[in-house]
Amino acid sequence: MDEGGNEAFAAQDETLRDAAFSDGAVRRPITLADVAREARVGESTVSRVLRSHGSFSEKTRARVEAAVSRLGYVPNRIAGTLASTGSRLIGIVIPSLTNIVFPDLLRGATAALEQEGFQSVIAVTDYDQDREEAVVGSLLSWRPAGLIVTGLEHNPGTRRRLVASGVRVAELLDTDGPGLDIVVGYSNRAAGEASARHLAGRGYRRIGYIGHDLSKDKRAAKRYAGFRDGLNQAGLALAGEERVASPSSVEAGRHGLEALLARVPDLDAAYFSNDDMALGGYFHCLAHGLPVPGRLALFGYNGLDVGRLMPQPLATIRTPRVEAGATAARLLCTGAPGTVVDLGFELIEGATA
Amino acid sequence: MDEGGNEAFAAQDETLRDAAFSDGAVRRPITLADVAREARVGESTVSRVLRSHGSFSEKTRARVEAAVSRLGYVPNRIAGTLASTGSRLIGIVIPSLTNIVFPDLLRGATAALEQEGFQSVIAVTDYDQDREEAVVGSLLSWRPAGLIVTGLEHNPGTRRRLVASGVRVAELLDTDGPGLDIVVGYSNRAAGEASARHLAGRGYRRIGYIGHDLSKDKRAAKRYAGFRDGLNQAGLALAGEERVASPSSVEAGRHGLEALLARVPDLDAAYFSNDDMALGGYFHCLAHGLPVPGRLALFGYNGLDVGRLMPQPLATIRTPRVEAGATAARLLCTGAPGTVVDLGFELIEGATA
DNA sequence: GTCCGGATTGGCAGCGCTGCCAAATCTTGC
DNA sequence: GCAAGATTTGGCAGCGCTGCCAATCCGGAC
Numbered sequence: 001m002d003e004g005g006n007e008a009f010a011a012q013d014e015t016l017r018d019a020a021f022s023d024g025a026v027r028r029p030i031t032l033a034d035v036a037r038e039a040r041v042g043e044s045t046v047s048r049v050l051r052s053h054g055s056f057s058e059k060t061r062a063r064v065e066a067a068v069s070r071l072g073y074v075p076n077r078i079a080g081t082l083a084s085t086g087s088r089l090i091g092i093v094i095p096s097l098t099n100i101v102f103p104d105l106l107r108g109a110t111a112a113l114e115q116e117g118f119q120s121v122i123a124v125t126d127y128d129q130d131r132e133e134a135v136v137g138s139l140l141s142w143r144p145a146g147l148i149v150t151g152l153e154h155n156p157g158t159r160r161r162l163v164a165s166g167v168r169v170a171e172l173l174d175t176d177g178p179g180l181d182i183v184v185g186y187s188n189r190a191a192g193e194a195s196a197r198h199l200a201g202r203g204y205r206r207i208g209y210i211g212h213d214l215s216k217d218k219r220a221a222k223r224y225a226g227f228r229d230g231l232n233q234a235g236l237a238l239a240g241e242e243r244v245a246s247p248s249s250v251e252a253g254r255h256g257l258e259a260l261l262a263r264v265p266d267l268d269a270a271y272f273s274n275d276d277m278a279l280g281g282y283f284h285c286l287a288h289g290l291p292v293p294g295r296l297a298l299f300g301y302n303g304l305d306v307g308r309l310m311p312q313p314l315a316t317i318r319t320p321r322v323e324a325g326a327t328a329a330r331l332l333c334t335g336a337p338g339t340v341v342d343l344g345f346e347l348i349e350g351a352t353a
Numbered sequence: 354m355d356e357g358g359n360e361a362f363a364a365q366d367e368t369l370r371d372a373a374f375s376d377g378a379v380r381r382p383i384t385l386a387d388v389a390r391e392a393r394v395g396e397s398t399v400s401r402v403l404r405s406h407g408s409f410s411e412k413t414r415a416r417v418e419a420a421v422s423r424l425g426y427v428p429n430r431i432a433g434t435l436a437s438t439g440s441r442l443i444g445i446v447i448p449s450l451t452n453i454v455f456p457d458l459l460r461g462a463t464a465a466l467e468q469e470g471f472q473s474v475i476a477v478t479d480y481d482q483d484r485e486e487a488v489v490g491s492l493l494s495w496r497p498a499g500l501i502v503t504g505l506e507h508n509p510g511t512r513r514r515l516v517a518s519g520v521r522v523a524e525l526l527d528t529d530g531p532g533l534d535i536v537v538g539y540s541n542r543a544a545g546e547a548s549a550r551h552l553a554g555r556g557y558r559r560i561g562y563i564g565h566d567l568s569k570d571k572r573a574a575k576r577y578a579g580f581r582d583g584l585n586q587a588g589l590a591l592a593g594e595e596r597v598a599s600p601s602s603v604e605a606g607r608h609g610l611e612a613l614l615a616r617v618p619d620l621d622a623a624y625f626s627n628d629d630m631a632l633g634g635y636f637h638c639l640a641h642g643l644p645v646p647g648r649l650a651l652f653g654y655n656g657l658d659v660g661r662l663m664p665q666p667l668a669t670i671r672t673p674r675v676e677a678g679a680t681a682a683r684l685l686c687t688g689a690p691g692t693v694v695d696l697g698f699e700l701i702e703g704a705t706a
Numbered sequence: 707g708t709c710c711g712g713a714t715t716g717g718c719a720g721c722g723c724t725g726c727c728a729a730a731t732c733t734t735g736c
Numbered sequence: 737g738c739a740a741g742a743t744t745t746g747g748c749a750g751c752g753c754t755g756c757c758a759a760t761c762c763g764g765a766c
Binding site: 382384385386396397400401406428429430431432433434435436437438 | 722723724
């Protein structure tokens with residue numbers, strides 16, 4: 001059923017656009033020199049006033065501002081950046097926009113950057129290290145003041161470019177390994193271990209893992225490794241696992257749990273690579289009348305809002321993603337080189353385990 | 354319970370960074386002139402080779418590329434943009450990063466833009482038209498080749514800036530009204546109406562609305578208006594409504610439905626301002642043992658994946674958000690002025706209504 | 707009235723690249 | 737072998753702004 005779907009191309013009302021040209025003049029973009037002429041001051045004076053930098057009289061300020069608004073002048077930051085030393089751009093490289101955790105990170109970072117007067121340029125890698133190398137190169141060509149990247153694992157080429165460029169780099173959402181400069185995040189390994197300890201401590205013994213493609217998502221792989229270690233420390237082993245060959249999603253979680261239960265029917269707990277997956281698992285249990293956590297316990301990762309609002313709140317680990325973005329942004333602007341900030345995580349007991 | 358949360362600041366291994374300076378030379382950034390000297394050709398020749406623009410011999414190409422890789426040259430797009438006429442930047446203005454629909458839009462747009470060789474700069478307005486005006490000004494100072502904004506409603510100041518700048522503008526996710534230039538989306542009014550027709554057609558008579566703050570979210574307000582019209586056309590009126598004074602969320606949906614049912618206990622269907630809200634409503638029903646749709650039917654908007662995977666698939670309207678982003682991006686690069694594309698929407702019957 | 711120091715202002719050389727044009731080099735046909 | 741044309745190449749003037757420096761102005765001290 002497809003409604004409202006008529007492909008319609010039509011010329012729009014041009015009144016507004018015409019109005020912009022109503023003076024009949026040729027639309028040469030307005031430059032700082034135009035403003036200077038209009039205000040009868042020098043170019044550098046206009047520049048000083050607009051940036052509130054250096055000294056100028058109140059009278060001059062008023063004249064310049066009047067000229068600016070009369071002409072509708074918009075400064076050209078391209079030219080400004082080229083002329084001055086550093087840009088006010090920060091590049092942000094994230095693996096995906098499909099999972100809400102990365103928009104969360106962006107949200108924290110852009111809000112903090114805006115406060116400091118920076119603009120963010122984003123690029124998405126689709127969890128592909130070769131694409132990461134390419135987008136890092138592309139971002140560096142804008143001569144950013146800093147770069148925020150996700151994770152600690154990068155191609156040799158990416159590392160070389162980052163280091164050679166000399167720009168500040170912040171690596172996010174992982175502290176399990178050495179970083180290039182600033183590192184802000186939490187230990188994914190420890191999160192996996194904590195999850196295992198929690199489930200083992202609750203008395204679950206037949207624990208399975210449902211995950212997505214771990215070859216590209218290094219942080220999920222670290223949680224998985226930590227989880228197995230945690231089970232071993234408790235004298236347990238994974239009772240079974242299912243890796244869905246796709247990015248994480250509610251669907252992958254639902255089908256993954258179904259597949260795993262078919263192979264390992266006596267599972268008593270399921271650890272998911274994240275909350276989306278766990279929500280899918282929960283839906284499977286609801287749909288098939290499997291009591292949670294009586295018949296099967298569920299445990300996620302990320303602490304998304306949705307988990308808190310399920311009929312039974314999801315047992316999970318809350319990660320400070322927005323804070324990580326904001327912290328990284330601030331440190332890029334002001335922090336000492338080599339600063340590492342472990343923001344930690346919080347285990348939420350919920351009611352599904 | 355807070356683990357792994359030790360705030361740790363430590364100097365990182367500096368080996369890599371030092372390596373970059375191991376030649377002992379002062380790190381003056383490498384410019385195109387350096388490459389030209391190294392390759393023993395003119396600057397314009399290097400420029401032509403790097404942009405594959407104009408003609409040059411195979412031998413020259415090889416020489417230049419060897420010099421580039423020997424020196425590790427990264428072109429400076431700031432300078433390139435200033436020197437050439439147009440930039441390869443597109444500004445994207447979205448109201449929020451909290452709701453997955455906007456990352457979806459970004460995803461479509463950035464993917465398409467990358468193909469065309471453009472980079473995107475994003476800005477977030479928090480659904481505030483004054484902030485929109487500010488971020489539009491800020492984006493325009495980067496002299497973008499085009500701007501993607503959300504919705505058709507803007508401050509007079511925003512409209513003036515957009516028009517005066519002369520950049521191409523695409524307005525997204527709404528076709529209910531006149532646009533400035535390119536418009537890509539679907540009719541929110543029609544979506545609301547279709548939802549009402551569907552519920553009425555299914556025999557529901559006591560239909561309520563659960564929404565969020567509509568004063569800022571103009572598209573949700575249009576759906577609401579369309580929904581009321583649709584009910585009227587079917588000879589019905591809204592049996593009650595609940596507006597949660599917060600952005601849309603699962604939580605708002607859950608609490609909103611609870612509040613509405615307390616006031617209007619004989620409701621037989623609930624229309625939510627979007628799927629997140631509807632999911633919250635579904636969770637409320639599950640938690641309180643209300644049969645869906647027997648006791649209460651639920652209807653959402655957006656067609657998120659999660660709705661499809663609920664034990665009973667959510668009745669909703671699927672909107673082509675990723676496609677809208679991609680289409681807008683392509684039209685900005687190549688489309689005729691004033692192009693309006695209505696991508697339509699799809700009503701998904703699901704099992705909750 | 708003159709001088710001094712600080713506040714204010716303007717001029718201009720770049721920032722690194724591209725676009726234009728003219729110069730140099732290579733082809734081709736006869 | 738040579739001219740006409742095509743291909744390849746280099747020089748250089750900006751793009752619009754900022755940073756530096758010198759010039760100018762002002763008020764108060766002498």
